[in-house]
Amino acid sequence: MTLMDRRAGLRMAVGGALAAMLPGGRAAAQTPAAGQTLALVEKGAGRVGFYALPGGRAIGAVVLGRQPHEIAGDAAGRFAYVGHYGVESWKAPGAGGSAIWVIDLHRRALARTIDLAPFGRLHAVRLDDRGRLYALSEQESVLARFDDPATDTAPSRLVPVGGVRSHYLVIRRDGARAYVADTLSGAVIMVDPENVDVAPVRKRIGTAPEGLALSPDERTLYVVDRPNGTIHALDAATLAERAQRRMRGEAVRVVTQRDGGVIVSNFADKSLSRLDPVTLAEQARLPLAAGAAGLTLAGDTLHAALEDDRLATIDLRQWRVTGMFATAKAPDAAVVF
Numbered sequence: 001m002t003l004m005d006r007r008a009g010l011r012m013a014v015g016g017a018l019a020a021m022l023p024g025g026r027a028a029a030q031t032p033a034a035g036q037t038l039a040l041v042e043k044g045a046g047r048v049g050f051y052a053l054p055g056g057r058a059i060g061a062v063v064l065g066r067q068p069h070e071i072a073g074d075a076a077g078r079f080a081y082v083g084h085y086g087v088e089s090w091k092a093p094g095a096g097g098s099a100i101w102v103i104d105l106h107r108r109a110l111a112r113t114i115d116l117a118p119f120g121r122l123h124a125v126r127l128d129d130r131g132r133l134y135a136l137s138e139q140e141s142v143l144a145r146f147d148d149p150a151t152d153t154a155p156s157r158l159v160p161v162g163g164v165r166s167h168y169l170v171i172r173r174d175g176a177r178a179y180v181a182d183t184l185s186g187a188v189i190m191v192d193p194e195n196v197d198v199a200p201v202r203k204r205i206g207t208a209p210e211g212l213a214l215s216p217d218e219r220t221l222y223v224v225d226r227p228n229g230t231i232h233a234l235d236a237a238t239l240a241e242r243a244q245r246r247m248r249g250e251a252v253r254v255v256t257q258r259d260g261g262v263i264v265s266n267f268a269d270k271s272l273s274r275l276d277p278v279t280l281a282e283q284a285r286l287p288l289a290a291g292a293a294g295l296t297l298a299g300d301t302l303h304a305a306l307e308d309d310r311l312a313t314i315d316l317r318q319w320r321v322t323g324m325f326a327t328a329k330a331p332d333a334a335v336v337f
Helices: 003-020
Strands: 037-042 047-052 057-063 068-073 079-084 099-104 109-115 122-127 133-137 142-146 157-160 166-171 178-182 187-191 201-204 209-214 220-225 230-235 241-246 251-256 262-266 271-275 282-287 292-298 301-306 310-315 320-326 331-336
Touching (some): 047 068, 068 331, 079 133, 099 122, 187 209, 301 331
Parallel strands (some): 068 122, 209 251
Antiparallel strands (some): 037 047, 037 331, 079 099, 079 122, 133 142, 187 201, 209 220, 251 262
8 A cells, every 4th residue: 555545545434433423423515425335333233334325335354252242432433432232132041241332443343342341331432522432331331431541451530320221312512521321210311520529400302212412502402212213402501301202102212413413313103303403393204115213424424224234324414315235234334433
C-alpha cells in the first residue's frame, strides 16, 4: 500500500466513525461514502462480522464468544468495544459474560479483552466525546467507566445505578449524565458518572423501557416502552414527560437524526416510523421485510438489522430501502468506519 493510499484510508476511517458514533443514536453531518466498512455484532453467531459497503460483501469476522451484544467505536475508527452478555435471554440462569472485547478495526482482529468480573451480563457500551468508555452491567446495575479504554485494564470509576435489570444506556456527549433503561422496574434512571453524591433520578414510564436516544441538542430524551410500543419524550434535565405516543405494537429501538427527526423500529409491525420530535406525530412509515432489532445511523443512511438475519440499508433522504444483504445469525448493533 502506498503512502497516499494509507492517508486516504485514514481520512475515510475518521470521517465514517465520526458519522456513526456520536452517543445516543445521533449522527454527524457526513453521509457515508462508498468504500466504508460495517462492523456488525451477530449475537447468535457469537462474533462481529465485517461487511464492505455499500454492497454488503463479507470481508471477515472476529469470533468472540456466546452472545456478544452492543458495540461502540472510537472517533478515530481504530478500535471498537463489544460487551459480553453471555446468555440467551435475561431469564437464563448464570452470571453471563463479564468481558469487554477490544476489536482492532484496521486488522479486523481481537486486540485484547478487559475483564470486568464480578460484574456480569454486560449489555450496553458507549463512548463520550472525550473517548471515555462506559459499560453497563445489567446484572449488578453498575456503570463502569474507562478513561483510557485503549489501554485500561480496570475501570477508572464504578457508578451504582440502583436498578434491578439495567439494560440499555445513552451518555451525554460531555459524559456528565448517563441515562439507563431499567426494564424490570419500568423506570428510566439518570445518574451523574462524575459525582456519586448526586442521587439518581428515577422516572417510571411503563412496563419495560428499552430503546433510548437523546435529541441532537441533548435537551430531550426519547424512551421506548417495548411491550406496549409507547414512545415517551422526556425533559433530559428533569425526566419530566413532554409527550408520548402509542406506536404500532411492540417497538424496540429509537434513533434521532441530525435535523431532530425521530425514527422508531416497530418490531411487531415490521416497519419504521419517522416522528415529529416535539409532538411525536407520525410523519412517515416504511414497511420492512422483518422486524428491526438494531438501528445504526451513519449520516443520512440507516442500517437496520433484521430478525430474519439480513441487514437493510435505508436512504433517509429518499425514505426507502436501497440495499439488503445476508448476515450471520441475530444481527444487532454496528459501527461504520
